[in-house]
Amino acid sequence: MNTKAEQTKGVNAADIGKLVLAVLVLAGGIFAYSWFGNDSGVPQAVRFLGVLVALLIALAIGAFTGPGRRVRGFLAESQFEMRKVVWPTRDETLKTTGIIIVVVIVLSLLLGLIDLILKTVVLDWLLKLGK
Incomplete structure (x- = not known):
């Protein structure tokens, strides 16, 4: 305090x-x-x-x-x-950056898959039921 x-x-x-x-x-x-x-x-x-x-x-x-x-x-x-901040080493920075890149790629693929599934359900199944 x-x-x-x-x-x-x-x-x-x-x-x-x-x-x-x-x-x-x-x-x-x-x-x-x-x-x-x-x-x-x-x-x-x-x-x-x-x-x-x-x-x-x-x-x-x-x-x-x-x-x-x-x-x-x-x-x-x-x-x-x-002056009190402990900055990460180069190795820690590279590892963390790599992990973040992998997580972004995995999440983007997951969201793309969910989008594809929802598009298929809505456009191909639900809209064809109304005809």
Whole structure:
């Protein structure tokens, strides 16, 4: 059980202001990308770099809000938990994949057989009884 005290999940006015600013910075970067179109003489690589810079600035602004801190905490805890994962060896992965392929083939053949039997029963027997 987690022994940490639950933090409040409300968003205050300063956080809302920061999030609005982050959205405006990102929107400004996207607007600048389209404003300096192909006919403006600005290379597309520079325009794309401008959008990336606007995205990074927006993420940096958002990271200092309450929700941003919670996301950073979640990512840090996720990274810590990922270190605990025991990944399968190559041999285990190949064996498991082989078993799954065999099961899929067997089930598809079984479902195909059931479909063939039902088609035969419905089309050949039941529909001919009504004639």
